Amino acid sequence: MDYVGRFYLSSLLHLTFYSGFYLIYLRSLGLTDGQIGLLIGLSLVLVALLEVPTGVVADKISKKASVLLSKLLLVPGTLLLYLAHSFTGVLIATLFNSLALAFLTGAETGWLYELLSRDGRESEYPMIYGRLRSFEMAGGFVEAVSGGFIAHSFDMRFAVLLSVPFALLSALILATVPADTARSGASYGRHLLESLRFVRNSPEILRLFVYANLIGLPLTAFTSFMQLYFYAVIASVIIVSWISAGYTLIGGISWYVDFGEKLRTVIYKWSPVLIPSLTLLAGVNGCLGFPTLVFGSLFFAQAFKEWQGRFQRTIPDEKRATIGSFYSLFTATLSGGLNALAGWLYGRVGIMKGLVLLSIVFLLLGAGTALKKDI
Incomplete structure (x- = not known):
């Protein structure tokens, strides 16, 4: 199996069996919706604060080491979640898991792109990136279905504990992948300043930062709270887990299938309108929640694959993890604020009405962007 296949296998076997009912698990510990929203937002803010330091470390030391450390940090994070009361x-537990995510973002894609570039296969990156996310989603499908049955047959805590060995297995597989070789020879501070100047002086990078969030944040406002959304309609942990599993299955197919550059570009252009339109419909009628997950996943996957290709082509190898971390910092800050706002808004007016209000705001922003020629 070549290194691309090992990336796929590692993503497939990184199973967190509690993902399909995580928010319900937090409720079972006595947390309120406000506390849950705060934790979601805090997690993203913590990742944002840690993104750039971990990205610089990955560019100066090793992207591979950064990814492996990320996998290993999930072990204490998961054990602490299991022991939490x-x-x-x-x-x-959130502190550990946020640190793990910070070490992963930017480093994993940068590591993969560098290996492909070294072999003259960089043109394959958008497709391979989509397949990588597809295998990740396939693992999400397995964990959601299995996790629901495990929680029903035993309890939710056991499903949390069972996730630990799979984090270790995922790390062991990636340990066999060749290491990245591009290194920044500058000092920490100089490398950071050079990367900041690169972002500041690149209008294309700045546009890509903003555009990714216009297509991602409307869906985030829905999917971050979708377990509670569906649990309010169908009060069953198993059924909510199945819905999560269905979402990951459709998402995996969406990432795996490539529509071709022409159609992918059309979807990329109009996603700022298409995605908030779908979440608006989900807020109007609960019966439209699952179709929103299906088509929202489809549109976002195709648009983001196109975005990834454009993004990676603009970045030098020795700055790839750091600039990827700048993007993650930007996105995590916005997402953290949005989730905190959404948690507060949903607590005040309910998820349905709150989703309608947020969707209208994103629809207005997206319409203005989609009508521009240079995106």
Whole structure:
């Protein structure tokens, strides 16, 4: 199996069996919707604060080492989540898991792109990136279906504990992949300043930062709370887990299938309108929640694959993880604020009405962007 296949296998076997009912698990610990929203937002803010330091480390030391450390940090994070009995316990687990995510973002894609570029296969990156996300989603389908049955047959805590060995297995597989070789020879501070100047002086990078969030944030406002959305309609952990599994299955297919550059570009252009239109419909009628997951996943996957190809082509190898971390910092800050706002708004007016209000705002922003020629 070549290194691309090992990336795929590692993503497939990184199973977190509690993902399909995570928010319900937090509720079972006595957390309120406000505390849950705060944790989601705090997690993203923590990742944002840690993104750039971990990205610089990946560019100066090793992207491979950064990814492996990310996998290993999930072990104490998951064990702490298993042992948690209160908001404080979940908060500490969130700190570890946020650090793990920070070490992963930017480094994984940068590592993969560099290996492909070294072999003259960089033109394959959008497709391979989509397949990587597809295998990740396939693993999400397995974990959601299996996790629901495990929680029903035993309990939710056991499903959390069972996730630990799979994090280790995923790390062991990636340990066999060739290491990246591009290194920044500049000092930490100089490398950081050079990367900042690169972003500041590149209008294309700045446009891509903004555009990715216009297509991603409307769906985030829905999917971050979708377990509670569906649980309000169907009060069953198993059924909510199945819905999550269905979402990951459709998402995996969306990432795996490539529509070709021409159609992908059309979807990329109009996603700022298409995606908030779907979430608006989900807010109007609960029966449209699952179709929103299906088509929202389809449109976002195709648009983001096109975005990834454009993004990676603009970045030098020795700055790839750092600039990827700048993007993640930008996105995590916006997403963290949005989730905190959404949690507050949903608590005040309900998820349905709150989703309608947020969708209208994003639809107005997206319409203005989609009508521009240079995107």
